[in-house]
Amino acid sequence: MGTEVHRSALTGIWRQLPFFLWLIALWMLLWGQFTVLAFLTGTVVAVFVTSVFRLPPVELSGRLNPWWLLVFLVQFLGAVIKGSLMVAWQVVSPRRQPGVSVVAVPLVTDDDLIMAHVGVTASLIPGSLVLETDRDRRILYLHVLGAATDAEVETQRRMVQRWEARLVRAVGSRAQLEAVRAAGKEERS
DSSP states (O other): OHHHHHHHHHHHHHHHHHHHHHHHHHHHHHHTOOSHHHHHHHHHHHHHHHHHSOOOOOOOOSOOOHHHHHHHHHHHHHHHHHHHHHHHHHHHOSSOOOOEEEEEEEOSOOOHHHHHHHHHHHHHSTTEEEEEEETTTTEEEEEEETOOSHHHHHHHHHHHHHHHHHHHHHHOOHHHHHHHHHHHHHHHO
C-alpha cells in the first residue's frame, strides 16, 4: 500500500511538472532575466503558487506530435503577421469603416485545456478577441474586426475551428483527434 501511495504522488508530480516549469519560465520572462537567481526565485514563487492556490490537476493527453506542433507554430506566426497587416490597413484606409461582429464559435472537443488554448490563440491574432466562453456548451464568443457580412462571419467561425483542429493534431488525445476528423467530414458532406 505504501508503494502505491508513493507511486501515485510521483505520478501527480510528473503530470504537474510542465505547469510548474511554465510558471518558472513565466517568472523569468516577466523579469526579463534568464539567470540562476531568476530561476531560483521563480522556483520559490512556483512552489508558493502551486501550494497556496491549489487547482485540480489538468489531465494532459500524453500525446505530442512535433510535426503538427511545428505546423501550428508556423501557421500561427503567419496569422499574426497577416492579422497585424489587416488591422493596420483597416485603421489607415479612408474608404470604409471595418465591420465588427460578435461571433459564436462552437468547438468540437470537450476539453478545457484545448478550449483555453483555442481562445488564447484566437485572441493573440490581431483583429479578434474572446469576449466570453460558454464552458458547458463549448462555445467561444469572439469580437471580430472586418466581419460585417454573414459570409465574413462564417469565415471567421471556420478559421477558429481550424485552429482547434490544428491544436488537437499537435497535442490532443486520440479521441479528440477522431472527433475533429469526424466533424471535418460532416462539414464536407
